[in-house]
Amino acid sequence: MLGLLGLACNYIPFYSSLEKIKRIPSAEASTSICKVFADEFMKELEEDYDIPFSHTVMPIGVRNTDKWFRGVAALFGKEAEAEEYIKKEHERVLPQIEKIKERLQGKRVFICGGTGRSFAAAALIDDFGMELVGLETPTYDDDAQIDIDYLNEIHKDYIIDIANMQPFEQVNIVNRLKPDVFIGVPSWSARLGIPTTHVLDMKRPTMGYDGILYLGNKIADQIENPGFNKKLAAHARLPYKKSWYESDPFKFIKPLE
Amino acid sequence: MSVVVESPRGTCVLGGISAVLSAVDKLCPIFHSGPGCCMQTTAGEAGQSGGKQPHFLSGVSLPSSNMLEREVVFGGVDKLRSTIEGAVEIIDADAYFVLTGCTAGIIGDDIKSVTSEFAEKGIRVYPIETPGFAGDSYLGYEAAFKTFLTYLVEEDIPKQPNLVNLFGVMPYHDPFWSGNLEELTRILKKLGLKVNTFFTEHQGIEAIRTSSAAALNIIVNPWLLKSAAAEYEERFGVPALRIPGIPFGATDTSAFVREVGEALKLDRELVEDIIAEEEDYIYSYLETAIGALSWKKFAVVGDSNTAIGVTRYLANDYSFTPTVTIITDPVFRTEDKERIIRQLKELEYAKPPEVVFESDQYKITEELKKHGEITLLLGSTNEREIALVKDIQCSVISFPVTDRLIFNRTYAGYRGSLTFIEDLYDNL
Numbered sequence: 001m002l003g004l005l006g007l008a009c010n011y012i013p014f015y016s017s018l019e020k021i022k023r024i025p026s027a028e029a030s031t032s033i034c035k036v037f038a039d040e041f042m043k044e045l046e047e048d049y050d051i052p053f054s055h056t057v058m059p060i061g062v063r064n065t066d067k068w069f070r071g072v073a074a075l076f077g078k079e080a081e082a083e084e085y086i087k088k089e090h091e092r093v094l095p096q097i098e099k100i101k102e103r104l105q106g107k108r109v110f111i112c113g114g115t116g117r118s119f120a121a122a123a124l125i126d127d128f129g130m131e132l133v134g135l136e137t138p139t140y141d142d143d144a145q146i147d148i149d150y151l152n153e154i155h156k157d158y159i160i161d162i163a164n165m166q167p168f169e170q171v172n173i174v175n176r177l178k179p180d181v182f183i184g185v186p187s188w189s190a191r192l193g194i195p196t197t198h199v200l201d202m203k204r205p206t207m208g209y210d211g212i213l214y215l216g217n218k219i220a221d222q223i224e225n226p227g228f229n230k231k232l233a234a235h236a237r238l239p240y241k242k243s244w245y246e247s248d249p250f251k252f253i254k255p256l257e
Numbered sequence: 258m259s260v261v262v263e264s265p266r267g268t269c270v271l272g273g274i275s276a277v278l279s280a281v282d283k284l285c286p287i288f289h290s291g292p293g294c295c296m297q298t299t300a301g302e303a304g305q306s307g308g309k310q311p312h313f314l315s316g317v318s319l320p321s322s323n324m325l326e327r328e329v330v331f332g333g334v335d336k337l338r339s340t341i342e343g344a345v346e347i348i349d350a351d352a353y354f355v356l357t358g359c360t361a362g363i364i365g366d367d368i369k370s371v372t373s374e375f376a377e378k379g380i381r382v383y384p385i386e387t388p389g390f391a392g393d394s395y396l397g398y399e400a401a402f403k404t405f406l407t408y409l410v411e412e413d414i415p416k417q418p419n420l421v422n423l424f425g426v427m428p429y430h431d432p433f434w435s436g437n438l439e440e441l442t443r444i445l446k447k448l449g450l451k452v453n454t455f456f457t458e459h460q461g462i463e464a465i466r467t468s469s470a471a472a473l474n475i476i477v478n479p480w481l482l483k484s485a486a487a488e489y490e491e492r493f494g495v496p497a498l499r500i501p502g503i504p505f506g507a508t509d510t511s512a513f514v515r516e517v518g519e520a521l522k523l524d525r526e527l528v529e530d531i532i533a534e535e536e537d538y539i540y541s542y543l544e545t546a547i548g549a550l551s552w553k554k555f556a557v558v559g560d561s562n563t564a565i566g567v568t569r570y571l572a573n574d575y576s577f578t579p580t581v582t583i584i585t586d587p588v589f590r591t592e593d594k595e596r597i598i599r600q601l602k603e604l605e606y607a608k609p610p611e612v613v614f615e616s617d618q619y620k621i622t623e624e625l626k627k628h629g630e631i632t633l634l635l636g637s638t639n640e641r642e643i644a645l646v647k648d649i650q651c652s653v654i655s656f657p658v659t660d661r662l663i664f665n666r667t668y669a670g671y672r673g674s675l676t677f678i679e680d681l682y683d684n685l
Contacts, residue, residue, distance in 0.1 A: 167318040
């Protein structure tokens, strides 16, 4: 996508050679696709090398992909080119999203993920007309509040648990909410019999305009064919006492002294 | 002078203990450590061991006291107490064990005083005071069994003459642990024995408690569990039979069966009948694919248990030519090194391989580079790289295994040896 704006991209740090890393200060601008790992680094590049950066948005889902792309384009004054591309992609992708929406409209979702992906996933499910019933994400700060405010405009009633998965809390909450699908690391919720899928996928694109189609189909397929998790739940051995499922999931959270 | 090891194979004591506890049904490890240990030790053991994650508690679902600055300065026993209370309240375990992380070990928290509070109320909470920095995963394996001996194994219970304890295969550190134990158990059951593996068949705290009733401790390993074996003998009169390496294939497995039969004074005819039946089973298959694999000059890199099994099987039973066998375990006793070398050098026909003890990945690679004649490399996922460089066949058979999913697959015993040959063919 950056190539479409005539930009060459130095993708770091995975598999980067020393030469690649040495080239970092010669860049005209920075952007990133993951807050947690990039924001601080980009800030330092700005302070030490005068390299401007665009605000991080994980480009999952149409809205976020538009935002991310516009952000990068603005750094180079290529807003017009970006808008043209976005318009074309919308024409291509939105009708396909409508088709997937027919399969997913109204489905209730629980999302568990890192700060970048979880909020991105939450925005994405809105594209498919799904309803967010719960969100579990590990960190909370001013930045996260911006995302939460945004979500609050779309979804009226959902639980937020600030937790690094905390399986015992997750299992309790998911068991109460009984969502139609769970998005995140499936190890525990799958064993409750809930259809699960993941926004992380090592082999296929989940970002950009094609990514959303892939994700939507993945979620819809899992909901329509839930055999594995259902059968697994009949045999699975989760470690929690029955009494835990009846307890308040947040009873162990105490105020800081 | 300290030594730096590149890509050490395993983790710390916590990793080893956690691996053992995770494999026993319904035991709950509680980490008294910094916040990263649960995830990292799980990732370092189970995560590199063929894909199986402990179903009960692992990684982020392990209870942990998450020691931070405040605990380092003021001590962590209060936090530990509340963590144990929480774990006992929500986790349906038969026993809870507190593991001591590096931080806790350094500041000297008195774990035992906290766990005693619970034990006094009849709640099974036990301390494992070996801190993380004391050693590697293998020390964890040993520490876990010493803890079981101290707190769980029962005294004065009636002996069961057909019960054996099967030790030596370390869960989540031997990627094929499940299948290996299952195959060896299958064979022992045919001899009319009852087998405590502790880690298969959903065995749990009962198996540990009644392990003192066994007639024999079979330790399938050339160097581990010397201390625990001695304690079993001293306190409960359970003798130990050490099988120095996992038996792969007909020759070594039949020798294994005969040794067990001797040690337990089993009926000779029964033993020989079973051996004949099992050998016939494998050879009926081997007979159908003669020459499917052409002759190889092979090198082996791995833990002593697996490396011995693989080297001896391919050399003695399959007529492949050994070149070098590299043992990656940090074996430190001379007598253990000698035992391992003996197993690798005493082959039936083949010229024995060079034997090297090395844990450092760079040095392992350098050693392999020295041998230009290798055409088959059997090692861990780490060895795939040098195999690609040398353009030779590579089969992944030892820890760490990150590119295979292993449920109950095994290369051990009788049946496993057939799977082994099948997989070698698949990797051509």
